Amino acid sequence: MIEKIGDWERSHYSKQLNAEMDSQQAIVMGWVRELRDLGKVKFIKLADREGFVQIIVKKDMDEEILKKFKELGREDVIAVKGTVKASKMAPNGVEILPSEIRILNVSERPLPLELETRKTPAELVTRLNSRFLDLRKHEVAAIFCISDSLKRSFFDYFKTQGFIDLNTPIIVEAAAEGGATLFALDYFGKEAYLNQSPQLYKQMVLASGFDKVNIISRVFRAEPHDTPRHLNELVQMDAEQAFIRSEEDVLKHFDGYLQYAIENLNKNCAEQLKLIDFKIEGLTFPIKRLPYDEALDELKKVGIELKWGEDLTPEAEKKLCELYNPVLITKWPSSVKPFYCMKEDDPKYSKGFDLLLNGTEISSGAQREHRYEELVKNLKEKGLDPVDFEFYLNAFKFGMPPHGGWSIGLERLTMTLLKLANIKEASLFPRTKERLIP
Amino acid sequence: MIEKIGDWERSHYSKQLNAEMDSQQAIVMGWVRELRDLGKVKFIKLADREGFVQIIVKKDMDEEILKKFKELGREDVIAVKGTVKASKMAPNGVEILPSEIRILNVSERPLPLELETRKTPAELVTRLNSRFLDLRKHEVAAIFCISDSLKRSFFDYFKTQGFIDLNTPIIVEAAAEGGATLFALDYFGKEAYLNQSPQLYKQMVLASGFDKVNIISRVFRAEPHDTPRHLNELVQMDAEQAFIRSEEDVLKHFDGYLQYAIENLNKNCAEQLKLIDFKIEGLTFPIKRLPYDEALDELKKVGIELKWGEDLTPEAEKKLCELYNPVLITKWPSSVKPFYCMKEDDPKYSKGFDLLLNGTEISSGAQREHRYEELVKNLKEKGLDPVDFEFYLNAFKFGMPPHGGWSIGLERLTMTLLKLANIKEASLFPRTKERLIP
Numbered sequence: 001m002i003e004k005i006g007d008w009e010r011s012h013y014s015k016q017l018n019a020e021m022d023s024q025q026a027i028v029m030g031w032v033r034e035l036r037d038l039g040k041v042k043f044i045k046l047a048d049r050e051g052f053v054q055i056i057v058k059k060d061m062d063e064e065i066l067k068k069f070k071e072l073g074r075e076d077v078i079a080v081k082g083t084v085k086a087s088k089m090a091p092n093g094v095e096i097l098p099s100e101i102r103i104l105n106v107s108e109r110p111l112p113l114e115l116e117t118r119k120t121p122a123e124l125v126t127r128l129n130s131r132f133l134d135l136r137k138h139e140v141a142a143i144f145c146i147s148d149s150l151k152r153s154f155f156d157y158f159k160t161q162g163f164i165d166l167n168t169p170i171i172v173e174a175a176a177e178g179g180a181t182l183f184a185l186d187y188f189g190k191e192a193y194l195n196q197s198p199q200l201y202k203q204m205v206l207a208s209g210f211d212k213v214n215i216i217s218r219v220f221r222a223e224p225h226d227t228p229r230h231l232n233e234l235v236q237m238d239a240e241q242a243f244i245r246s247e248e249d250v251l252k253h254f255d256g257y258l259q260y261a262i263e264n265l266n267k268n269c270a271e272q273l274k275l276i277d278f279k280i281e282g283l284t285f286p287i288k289r290l291p292y293d294e295a296l297d298e299l300k301k302v303g304i305e306l307k308w309g310e311d312l313t314p315e316a317e318k319k320l321c322e323l324y325n326p327v328l329i330t331k332w333p334s335s336v337k338p339f340y341c342m343k344e345d346d347p348k349y350s351k352g353f354d355l356l357l358n359g360t361e362i363s364s365g366a367q368r369e370h371r372y373e374e375l376v377k378n379l380k381e382k383g384l385d386p387v388d389f390e391f392y393l394n395a396f397k398f399g400m401p402p403h404g405g406w407s408i409g410l411e412r413l414t415m416t417l418l419k420l421a422n423i424k425e426a427s428l429f430p431r432t433k434e435r436l437i438p
Numbered sequence: 439m440i441e442k443i444g445d446w447e448r449s450h451y452s453k454q455l456n457a458e459m460d461s462q463q464a465i466v467m468g469w470v471r472e473l474r475d476l477g478k479v480k481f482i483k484l485a486d487r488e489g490f491v492q493i494i495v496k497k498d499m500d501e502e503i504l505k506k507f508k509e510l511g512r513e514d515v516i517a518v519k520g521t522v523k524a525s526k527m528a529p530n531g532v533e534i535l536p537s538e539i540r541i542l543n544v545s546e547r548p549l550p551l552e553l554e555t556r557k558t559p560a561e562l563v564t565r566l567n568s569r570f571l572d573l574r575k576h577e578v579a580a581i582f583c584i585s586d587s588l589k590r591s592f593f594d595y596f597k598t599q600g601f602i603d604l605n606t607p608i609i610v611e612a613a614a615e616g617g618a619t620l621f622a623l624d625y626f627g628k629e630a631y632l633n634q635s636p637q638l639y640k641q642m643v644l645a646s647g648f649d650k651v652n653i654i655s656r657v658f659r660a661e662p663h664d665t666p667r668h669l670n671e672l673v674q675m676d677a678e679q680a681f682i683r684s685e686e687d688v689l690k691h692f693d694g695y696l697q698y699a700i701e702n703l704n705k706n707c708a709e710q711l712k713l714i715d716f717k718i719e720g721l722t723f724p725i726k727r728l729p730y731d732e733a734l735d736e737l738k739k740v741g742i743e744l745k746w747g748e749d750l751t752p753e754a755e756k757k758l759c760e761l762y763n764p765v766l767i768t769k770w771p772s773s774v775k776p777f778y779c780m781k782e783d784d785p786k787y788s789k790g791f792d793l794l795l796n797g798t799e800i801s802s803g804a805q806r807e808h809r810y811e812e813l814v815k816n817l818k819e820k821g822l823d824p825v826d827f828e829f830y831l832n833a834f835k836f837g838m839p840p841h842g843g844w845s846i847g848l849e850r851l852t853m854t855l856l857k858l859a860n861i862k863e864a865s866l867f868p869r870t871k872e873r874l875i876p
Contacts, residue, residue, distance in 0.1 A: 002809055005683055005840055029681045031647070031837050049647045075837040079681070104681075105808060107837040132833040135646030144648075148603045155593065165586045167673050167848075169867045170608070170632075170656050171621070173874045183609075185623040185632070188662060188871045194609075194623070194632075201867065204876065208573030209469070209487045210582075218608050218656060224626060235605050243467045243517070243542075245443055370543060371440055391876040395570040399469050399513040399545040402443055410605075429607045429639065433626050436611045438642065438829040 001071075003102045008079050015050035015271075019086035019093045026096060028053055029079040029104070031136060032072050033115065042069055046080065047136065054087075054095040055080055061098070068101040075107035075115070075136075124422060131429060131438060142272035147414045147426060149269050153261035154237045154408075155216065161253065163212040163239065168201035170194060170218060174388055181222040194220035197407065202240045203340065203368060204395040206403045211242035226432045228422040229360065231411055233431040240405030247351045247367040250404045251328060254355055254363070255286045258326070262417075278418055287355070288324040291331040295320060309333045318359040326357040339378040341366040342404075351404070360416045365406025372396040439509075441540045446517050453488035453709075457524035457531040464534060466491055467517045467542070469574060470510050471553065480507055484518065485574065492525075492533040493518055499536070506539040513545035513553070513574075562860060569867060569876060580710035585852045585864060587707050591699035592675045592846075593654065599691065601650040601677065606639035608632055608656060612826055619660040632658035635845065640678045641778065641806060642833040644841045649680035664870045666860040667798065669849055671869040678843030685789045685805040688842045689766060692793055692801070693724045696764070700855075716856055725793070726762040729769040733758060747771045756797040764795040777816040779804040780842075789842070798854045803844025810834040 011027045030048035044055035057069045072078070082098035089095075113122055113130045115137055127134040135141050155165065171187060172195045183194040195201075198215045205213050215238040222232065241250050262280055265273065273279065290298070295316075296306055304316050312320070312329070320327055330353045334343050337352035344351060351367035369375045375396055379386050386393060414426035424430040429438055449465045468486035482493035495507045510516070520536040551560055551568045553575055565572040573579050593603065609625060610633045621632040633639075636653045643651050653676040660670065679688050700718055703711065711717065728736070733754075734744055742754050750758070750767070758765055768791045772781050775790035782789060789805035807813045813834055817824050824831060852864035862868040867876055 005681065007683055009683060010681055029839070047647065049649055077837045077839045104840060105838055108835045111836060130832070132642050132645040133836055135643070135648065138647075141647055144604060145602060151603065152593070152597070155590070159590070164583060165589065166582060166866055167656075169671055169869055171658070171671055171869055171874065183623050183625070185621050187621070187874055188660075190874060192874055201876075204570050205573070205866070207570040209485065209576075209579060210573065211487055218605075220609070222626075233607055233609055243443065243448055245445055245447060249447075394568070394876075397546045398549060398571055399515045400543055401467070401515045402542060428604055428643070431607055431609055436609065436625055436628055436630055438639075438832075 001103065002105055005079060005102065005104055008081065008102065010079075013050040014046065014048050014053035014092065017053055017084060017092060017094045017096075021084045021094065022086040024084045025081070026084050027079060027081045028055075028096060030077070031107075032074055032076045032078060035069075035072060035074065037069075044069070044072065044078075044080075046078065047138075049141065051138065052091060054090045054092075055082070055098055055101075056085075056095050057098065065098055065101060068103065071103065073107060073109055075111060075133075076103055077105040077107075078103055124424060128424060128430065128435065129438070135428075139275045142269075142275045143414065143418065143420070143426060144428065145272045146265060146269050146418065147410060149265055150261050150413055150417070151216065151235070151237065151410055153264045154214070154257060157257045157260045158212075158214040158239055158253075161212065161256070163214045163241075164210055166202075166205060166210070166213050166215055168195075168198040168205070168215055168217060170220075172201075174200075174391065181224075183220050183222045196221055197236065198238055199340065199407070200389075200392045202238055202405065203400075203403065204392060206240055206242045207395040207398065207400045211401065211403075212240075214239045224433050226434055228424075229412065229415070231423055231427055231430055231432060234412075234427070235410035236407050237410060238405065238407040240403060242401040242403040244367060244402055244404050247330070247353060247365070247404050250365060250367070250406060251287075251289070251330075251353060254326075254328065254406075258283075258287075259285055276418065280417065283325060283357075288327045289330050290320070290324060290327050292329055292333065292349075293331065295329050298323060309335050311336050312354075312361070314360075317356050317361055321356050321359040326355060329354045329356065337366060339382045339384060340368050340375070341378075342369045343374075343378075353406075355406075355408075357413075358416045358419060360412070362412050362416050363406050363408040365404065367402070367404035370396065370400045370402045372400070439541065440543055443517060443540065443542055446519065446540065448517075451488040452484065452486050452491035452530065455491060455522060455530060455532045455534075459522045459532065460524040462522045463519070464522050465517060465519045466493075466534060468515070469545075470512055470514045470516060473507075473510060473512065475507075482507070482510065482516075482518075484516065485576075487579065489530070489576065491530060492528045493520070493536055493539075494523075494533050495536065503536055503539060506541065509541065511545060511547055513549060513571075514541055515543040515545075516541055562862060566862060566868065566873065567876070573866075577713045580707075580713045581852065581856065581858070581864060582866065583710045584703060584707050584856065585848060587703055588699050588851055588855070589654065589673070589675065589848055591702045592652070592695060595695045595698045596650075596652040596677055596691075599650065599694070601652045601679075602648055604640075604643060604648070604651050604653055606633075606636040606643070606653055606655060608658075610639075612638075612829065619662075621658050621660045634659055635674065636676055637778065637845070638827075638830045640676055640843065641841065642830060644678055644680045645833040645836065645838045649839065649841075650678075652677045662871050664872055666862075667850065667853070669861055669865055669868055669870060672850075672865070673848035674845050675848060676843065676845040678841060680839040680841040682805060682840055682842050685768070685791060685803070685842050688803060688805070688844060689725075689727070689768075689791060692764075692766065692844075696721075696725075697723055714856065718855065721763060721795075726765045727768050728758070728762060728765050730767055730771065730787075731769065733767050736761060747773050749774050750792075750799070752798075755794050755799055759794050759797040764793060767792045767794065775804060777820045777822060778806050778813070779816075780807045781812075781816075791844075793844075793846075795851075796854045796857060798850070800850050800854050801844050801846040803842065805840070805842035808834065808838045808840045810838075
């Protein structure tokens with residue numbers, strides 16, 4: 001029943017067909033999304049990754065074709081050789097009159113997930129359980145085309161800025177920042193952890209002569225909460241730069257990267273943005289820098305009172321983005337920033353910053369402390385033992401230049417930029433407390 | 439003693455300076471690699487990521503500069519503002535006469551690792567223990583510039599071929615292929631593993647409509663051996679493609695990718711190749727396809743007898759590359775290929791292949807079995823329980839197209855292409871049984 005593809009090669013994706021190709025031969029391949037039999041004329045709605053094309057089977061066609069049509073079921077995989085016919089009635093302005101149909105694979109029925117989205121949309125959990133089917137919906141696939149573009153833009157932007165892409169380890173001996181929850185594993189008899197950030201490693205690399213580095217890696221957080229904006233495994237994009245004058249030298253790359261990424265989305269993912277009915281708009285560049293103290297003042301004016309030294313609440317983040325979007329909150333209290341963050345001359349304040357976009361924090365960074373003695377002092381102040389960080393501190397003893405950088409989570413950037421309701425929408429196979437499969 | 443960088447911004451890397459800039463002002467930054475004091479004239483050999491530049495301090499210069507020179511030690515981080523002077527005596531044809539020197543950080547002495555490579559080279563283990571110092575040697579950094587280029591070429595090549603880059607999970611419930619040694623971890627009370635390959639996930643994605651995908655991920659192998667060609671954590675680059683006619687449709691991308699990657703290396707990494715005194719030569723394209731049976735015949739002729747059904751020994755791999763380089767060994771016995779590998783019409787043989795380059799296997803792939811019933815049969819034949827693979831098998835029930843692909847390890851590709859003696863040379867912070875730190 002399942003046939004071989006033989007020497008057939010797809011000649012066109014559905015979207016590549018147009019009325020000017022009338023009478024040409026074509027081979028299309030994909031999934032049988034819908035079947036309609038009106039007696040004299042029968043329709044196959046064929047889906048491929050780019051869209052749909054209509055195949056017309058007529059009563060007077062070859063017996064073999066009519067027989068094949070009867071065998072077909074929804075989501076079977078087929079290849080169709082035929083003649084392109086311009087048609088004002090067809091969805092794309094073209095349809096295909098088949099000369100041969102090959103059934104490459106068959107599908108069980110019923111489907112665990114309905115693919116025709118005019119019907120009631122499935123629950124997210126049902127969709128994620130059958131992600132391979134969920135992705136056949138073009139509006140779901142669109143999110144991952146957009147995510148691919150955001151990641152590629154990061155990779156390409158930092159290359160144009162003279163950065164080198166490097167790979168740092170996932171399995172590490174020490175917690176990057178202490179305190180946070182980590183996944184532990186047995187590493188040939190030693191206890192090891194999955195890295196929660198390449199932070200310490202990317203800083204160590206800056207003692208190496210490589211003075212501009214970017215790292216796209218996987219990071220892991222073992223927090224047991226299951227919220228709409230947290231994942232336990234995520235794609236993190238990091239940049240770090242040496243010989244900086246101040247944090248402004250790394251902050252400027254937010255303007256550079258985000259503008260470049262959005263430009264690429266509008267240029268290369270216009271179809272996908274249309275599919276999810278979304279326009280990226282209302283964002284202001286260059287990004288407003290708002291010192292923490294001023295942010296607190298602004299919030300007070302709109303009735304949100306935060307104690308100095310507290311982190312911003314999700315409500316506060318939302319409010320600030322109503323005023324400025326995106327916005328960089330700078331000059332944070334040292335007490336809420338990690339030990340590797342450099343302090344201002346007034347040590348109550350740090351050179352750390354957060355980026356808020358569409359109401360959510362999507363990135364953190366800082367100018368880092370590059371002076372060995374200060375760093376040891378900072379560690380102790382945070383209640384951490386310098387002995388646990390020896391492998392890292394060593395890199396500060398033999399000539400560490402001033403430096404800083406930031407990281408941004410790909411899934412959270414995708415979710416926030418597209419205003420998705422749940423970060424799991426932006427992860428192909430999300431990992432949360434409840435989800436280890438598929 | 440440590441000074442601030444102030445508003446200084448590097449104007450040039452050392453390599454950007456040339457004799458035509460005579461009399462211009464410049465700011466350079468980097469590490470004090472060497473100091474020489476000849477009395478009337480003193481030299482600083484300043485290293486940055488691109489190379490070296492000579493700073494000349496003369497007896498009649500400002501007191502402040504002479505004082506700074508005395509303070510300086512090897513590997514201190516400095517910034518130098520001064521005048522470029524053309525000089526036929528200087529290594530690059532230029533030197534810098536400083537008007538001001540700022541000491542941005544200092545280095546402890548002695549160094550744990552000697553950086554002047556004309557002396558006896560350090561043992562690899564010493565180098566890896568102080569990797570941040572080791573990387574200051576330009577010939578070590580060069581390997582990672584080349585590795586970055588090989589990875590970027592993969593990312594870019596597959597984009598031009600219409601592939602989408604996706605991210606699949608690292609933490610998984612099931613072993614990808616059974617049998618192999620895995621790192622286990624506790625995932626919120628459930629036993630989970632670090633993925634040894636995105637294989638099963640990238641195949642599942644091909645049931646989704648995305649018919650050409652590439653994945654650059656981290657993979658983990660818990661084998662306890664410590665050999666010159668194995669790592670326990672590595673960067674794997676995967677490609678997978680649906681609607682193929684045969685494995686030749688994916689094999690052709692070896693020709694495409696490798697030629698593109700080498701072209702980019704020769705174009706963009708010419709300096710780095712010169713630094714490690716290496717030319718990529720003697721490779722023949724399109725890559726010779728050599729069926730397994732013929733490979734055995736060729737080996738027999740040169741005195742290496744392998745039993746049919748055995749994997750190739752390292753010695754055999756070396757021999758075959760003396761005949762053809764690179765070479766694709768195709769039509770392997772099914773018995774040595776994994777369960778997801780499609781069989782030939784004669785089921786003794788499979789549609790699996792290996793790529794050998796410079797004497798070492800660097801990649802494996804296959805046309806995959808896309809028919810549910812056959813796949814279940816294959817699993818059982820290999821002694822695996824289909825129940826353990828349910829999350830994966832599900833994707834084959836609802837319309838899986840014919841497909842195939844391959845993966846290539848970045849570190850092994852780098853090592854093999856550059857003929858490095860040890861794969862650890864190609865990993866920034868290698869992970870082996872003995873190495874969890876740094």
